[in-house]
Amino acid sequence: MIFYQRSFNAMGSPCDIQLFAKTHNQASQVAETAIADVLRLEQRYSRYRADSFLSEINRVAAIGGSISVDEETAGLLNYATACYQQSDGLFDITSGILRKAWRFNSGQLPKAHEIDALLDKVGWHKLRWKPPVLTFPFAGMEIDFGGVVKEYAVDRVAALCWASGVRHGVVNLGGDIKIIGPRADGEPWRVGIRHPREKDAIMQTITLHKGGLASSGDYERCIEIDGVRYGHVLNPKTGWPVRHLASVSVVGDFCVVAGSASTIAMLKEDKGPAWLESLGLPYLWVDIHGNTGGSFDDLHNAHSTK
Helix, strand or coil, X not given: CEEEXXXXXXXXXXXXXXXXXXXXXXXXXXXXXXXXXXXXXXXXHCCCCCCCHHHHHHHHHHHCEEEECCXXXXXXXXXXXXXXXXXXXXXXXXXXXXXXXXXXXXXXXXXXXXXXXXXXXXXXXXXXXXXXXXXECCCCCCCCCCXXXXXXXXXXXXXXXXXXXXXXXXXXXXXEEEEEECCCCCCCEEEEEECCCCCCCEXXXXXXXXEEEEEEECCCCEEEECCEEEECCECCCCCCECCCEEEEEEEXXXXXXXXXXXXXXXXXXXXXXXXXXXXXXXXXXXXXXXXXXXXXXXXXXXXXXX
C-alpha cells in the first residue's frame, strides 16, 4: 500500500484527497476522476459562472417562469426541501439573495430598508417544485446551492473512490470531510476542529474511522463593528446574521447531512444545542461567549474502546 496525497482548489476553497492504494498509478487515476467530478459540480452549480446550470435557473427566476431540471439537480432540490421543512423554514436556498445587502468586505452594515426589500424575495414556500419542474411564480427571486453542493460533492468523491477500489482515504473540500475508510493500518484519521476566534488554532482533534464531518461558523465572512461580529449565516426570516453560536461541527454518515445539521443549528441560535442533542449525532458547539458543549467526547470514547 502506498500513501498518496493531492491538493487542489475548488469551490472557492483549498481541498485535498489522501488515499492508500496498491500503486501510485491507481491512486493518481482515482484522484483525477474525483477532482474532475468536483470541478463538474462547481461548473454546474456555481453562482459565479454565467454558464452554470444554476445561473440558467436564476435567469428564469429573474423574470418569473418555469424550468425543467435533470435528476441530479432534482435530488438537490428535494434535499433542500426536506431541510427547509425540518428547520421550520430556517434552511432556505432562496435566502442567498440577502448577500446583495450584506457586503462583508465593505465594513458597513446594510440599511434596514435594503434588507426588507430583499426579504420579499426570500421563501422556498413561494416557489412551486413539482419534479422535474421548478416554477418561480413572480420575478426577482433566486436560488443558491451554497449550503448543500460542496458537502454533496464530498460524499460523491468518497463514493467514486470506493467504487474505484480504494478502501482507505479521506476527502477534504474546504473543511467538509468524508472518510472513505480508515488508514491502511486500520487506525482512524485525526481531524482538527478549527477554533472560531483564534485563526489557525485547533480547538479539538477528533478521530474518525468512517462518516462525514462538516462545520458552520461566523468566522468565514464577517464584519466587526463596535465590538459586535456580524457573520455570514443569515436568518432568512429577519435578514440578519445569527448571533448566538460562533461555530457548530457535526459528524454524520454523510457529509451533506452533517453540513445541513450544523447550519440549521446555527440558525436556531439559542435553541440550536437542544436541537443538536435531539438528532443523536456527535456534535460540538461554541457560542459567542466561548462556552462549549457537545458529544464529541462520546465519539472519541466509542473509538477508543474498539
